[in-house]
Amino acid sequence: MEQNAKATIHYAGNETLIGISPSGHALAMGIGSDRDTAATPLELLMIAVGGCTAVDVISILQKKRQIVTDYRVEVSGERREERPRSFTKLFVHHIVRGRGVSPEAVESAIKLSDEKYCSVADTVKPKAEVITSFEVIEEDESV
Numbered sequence: 488m489e490q491n492a493k494a495t496i497h498y499a500g501n502e503t504l505i506g507i508s509p510s511g512h513a514l515a516m517g518i519g520s521d522r523d524t525a526a527t528p529l530e531l532l533m534i535a536v537g538g539c540t541a542v543d544v545i546s547i548l549q550k551k552r553q554i555v556t557d558y559r560v561e562v563s564g565e566r567r568e569e570r571p572r573s574f575t576k577l578f579v580h581h582i583v584r585g586r587g588v589s590p591e592a593v594e595s596a597i598k599l600s601d602e603k604y605c606s607v608a609d610t611v612k613p614k615a616e617v618i619t620s621f622e623v624i625e626e627d628e629s630v
Contacts, residue, residue, distance in 0.1 A: 504528075529574075536577055536617070537562040539607035543600035544581060544593075551592045556626050557584040564615070574615040579608075581621040588623050597621055 492509035499505045502519030515525035526534070537560040548555050558581070565576040583593050597619050601608065608617050 532574075532611070533562045533564060533577070535607045536605075536611065537579060539605045540579060540581075540597070540600045540619075543604040544596045547596035547599055548583070548588075548592060551589075551596070553583075553585060553588050553592050555583055555585040555588060558582070574611070576616045576618060577608075577611065579617060579619045581619070582624065583621065584624040584626050586626050586628060588625070590621075590623050593621050593623055 494509055495507045496516075497505045497507070499515075501524065502517060503524045504516040504518055506514045506516055508514065514531070516531065517524035517527055541558065541560045544560075545555065545558050548558075561580045561582065563578045563580075564574045566572045566574055581593065581597055601617065601619055611617065
């Protein structure tokens with residue numbers, strides 16, 4: 488992404504916004520209280536934090552030649568009671584399934600993402616504490 492990238496958001500009616508990313512991809516966002524139309528912008532922020540770190544972690548684990556058969560990131564958050572109801576904490580939990588995956592390799596990959604690579608988490612950290620955790624699930628070789 489270029490340094491001065493620009494996203495555009497259009498109101499599409501029916502409590503829906505359409506965001507156009509700098510690369511030209513469209514994404515619906517819901518602004519209604521019922522959340523039936525699409526994810527809200529705050530929900531997308533959670534997805535962005537999880538997605539950013541996931542890109543880093545899986546890439547690092549592949550470079551470390553870890554045999555990962557499934558990988559998932561779960562993000563939850565605590566918000567302020569008063570407005571603006573921003574996040575005060577984001578909990579990022581990595582679940583790595585594979586064969587012979589080293590917990591030390593996973594921990595190192597998460598640390599690199601958290602401290603060096605994930606620009607989304609780095610952007611939210613001045614306002615919200617990002618707390619990471621992980622688990623490694625050994626997969627049976629016969630699966």
